[in-house]
Amino acid sequence: MLLSIRELTSGYGRVPVLRGVDLDVAEGEIVALLGVNGAGKTTTLRAVSGVLPTWSGSVSFDGATLGGRPPEARARLGLGHVPEGRGILSSLTVRQNLRLGATARGRGARDVAQDEERLLEVFDALRDKLAAPAGSLSGGQQQMLAVARALLGRPRLVMVDEMSFGLAPILVTQLLGLVARLRAESGTAFLLVEQNSAVLDIADRAYVLAGGAVHTSGPAHELADSENLVRAYLG
Amino acid sequence: MWQQIISGLQAGSWYSLMALAMVLVLKATDVPNFAMAELGLFPAFCTWALIDGAHLSWWLAVPIGLLIGVALSVVVERTAIRPILAENHFATVLMTIAVFVVINAVVQLVWGSEPRKIDSPFAGSFTVAGQVVAYEQLLSIAAGLAVMAGLILFFRTPLGVRMQAIAEDRVTPRLLGVSVTTVFRTSWALAGAIATIALLLQGQASLLTDQNGSGLLIKGFVAATLGGFSSITGAFVGGLALGVAENLAGAYISTSSKTAIALLAIVVVLSIKPQGLFGRHQVREV
Numbered sequence A: 001m002l003l004s005i006r007e008l009t010s011g012y013g014r015v016p017v018l019r020g021v022d023l024d025v026a027e028g029e030i031v032a033l034l035g036v037n038g039a040g041k042t043t044t045l046r047a048v049s050g051v052l053p054t055w056s057g058s059v060s061f062d063g064a065t066l067g068g069r070p071p072e073a074r075a076r077l078g079l080g081h082v083p084e085g086r087g088i089l090s091s092l093t094v095r096q097n098l099r100l101g102a103t104a105r106g107r108g109a110r111d112v113a114q115d116e117e118r119l120l121e122v123f124d125a126l127r128d129k130l131a132a133p134a135g136s137l138s139g140g141q142q143q144m145l146a147v148a149r150a151l152l153g154r155p156r157l158v159m160v161d162e163m164s165f166g167l168a169p170i171l172v173t174q175l176l177g178l179v180a181r182l183r184a185e186s187g188t189a190f191l192l193v194e195q196n197s198a199v200l201d202i203a204d205r206a207y208v209l210a211g212g213a214v215h216t217s218g219p220a221h222e223l224a225d226s227e228n229l230v231r232a233y234l235g
Numbered sequence B: 001m002w003q004q005i006i007s008g009l010q011a012g013s014w015y016s017l018m019a020l021a022m023v024l025v026l027k028a029t030d031v032p033n034f035a036m037a038e039l040g041l042f043p044a045f046c047t048w049a050l051i052d053g054a055h056l057s058w059w060l061a062v063p064i065g066l067l068i069g070v071a072l073s074v075v076v077e078r079t080a081i082r083p084i085l086a087e088n089h090f091a092t093v094l095m096t097i098a099v100f101v102v103i104n105a106v107v108q109l110v111w112g113s114e115p116r117k118i119d120s121p122f123a124g125s126f127t128v129a130g131q132v133v134a135y136e137q138l139l140s141i142a143a144g145l146a147v148m149a150g151l152i153l154f155f156r157t158p159l160g161v162r163m164q165a166i167a168e169d170r171v172t173p174r175l176l177g178v179s180v181t182t183v184f185r186t187s188w189a190l191a192g193a194i195a196t197i198a199l200l201l202q203g204q205a206s207l208l209t210d211q212n213g214s215g216l217l218i219k220g221f222v223a224a225t226l227g228g229f230s231s232i233t234g235a236f237v238g239g240l241a242l243g244v245a246e247n248l249a250g251a252y253i254s255t256s257s258k259t260a261i262a263l264l265a266i267v268v269v270l271s272i273k274p275q276g277l278f279g280r281h282q283v284r285e286v
């Protein structure tokens, strides 16, 4: 397993949110993490990337135990996290944002320019905007930038928090198509937090989170076929 | 008038440098650093001692002084600031005041209160269009411009971009592998060097006493506030404007009004433009 989460508990201050989450992502897999508002999806990603502490349980990534390591160290191990709200740095240009992603590779990163070029082929809409202030991008372009930036760090796994949030359905389909393409081309695994059932079209497996624990999990197509589930947990 | 402007630009360059140092630290760590000038004062006294006591040449003593300035700031950040910054922001501000007091006491203890002057190879002056200009004045102005230009270039390097990123958002850059520790250390190191430059310039053009730090601290704060406290260019222009305004007021209104002008300037600017001359509205996502 690339990522394994076992009985993870975490929360904010002393308020518990996660009450024992178990979740796995295999090498090159696309996994969807679903759940209603407040289910704990964002909190799970934050605990995995180290923004929130692990209270109990364990998170291991690529054989290494993550507990106690700061977020920057986890990023350098190849764990990408596109946070809720995208985390675009508006004081920087689009290119500066993108290049910042290469920091995760550590010192002496080579081939950054080539990788950037390859990513711009996929996220073509960004190409003409490289010199523009990042804050001037549209919502869809910002989302592309956020994903491309994480990928420039050559992660083994990228966790994306609500990529489809606030985007038109056609853009959502397009972005999901790009994720599927990136996985096919580079073998990068994705953990996609969504409230949009379209994600099940590209995911291999899915988890449904409720009240800070996993409620259901299984192959994505099975969950997509379960109408009650889709109605209860997805838009 | 010309004389007042040149002297104003000279003193203004010291204020600008101090303001730049404070803005660097504030942007990276969110701490208004009350110890900033003292972090330059101690290395300036060391440089004086190297030249006056150990008879080193200025060209050797100044780089050593700058290294001491960098080292002192890095050590203070590591030992006094970083351990409490995450826990209690207000306590960190108090800590910078404590550092100010401690360094000032050490300077008084070691060197006393007697005014000193750093001997420099830039004594003398020349005349253009009937006006006397001291080489020290040119040096201060040139150093201010050079530091400013250097910082603008620095902020385009990967490390500079990481610093800006952390200044805007404390979390996202870390998800991309940016080490906050490195960013904090770098900003304090740079600020320490810049503060040292300011005190060295003042100490060789005018006098070096244990009071220089507190004087420059206030002027630096005023300059940074005039400039909006987040903008590098703003801090720089704010310092020059303050220096010139002060000197003109000293010459045409009264000498004793010099300091009052500084505070008056801040009140007037802030009442018209609360975000400062160059300030942007702070946007920080929580």
Ligand SMILES: Nc1ncnc2c1ncn2[C@@H]1O[C@H](COP(=O)(O)OP(=O)(O)OP(=O)(O)O)[C@@H](O)[C@H]1O
Binding pocket: A012, A015, A017, A035, A036, A037, A038, A039, A040, A041, A042, A043, A044, A195
């Ligand atoms: N910064 C915070 N401080 C305190 N409590 C928080 C914070 N962020 C979220 N919570 C609480 O944690 C619980 C889980 O929130 P979380 O953001 O993980 O849910 P989510 O599944 O991502 O929901 P959404 O779909 O709304 O993004 C909620 O009850 C929420 O109120």
Ligand SMILES: [Mg+2]
Binding pocket: A041, A042, A043, A084, A161
């Ligand atoms: Mg969320």
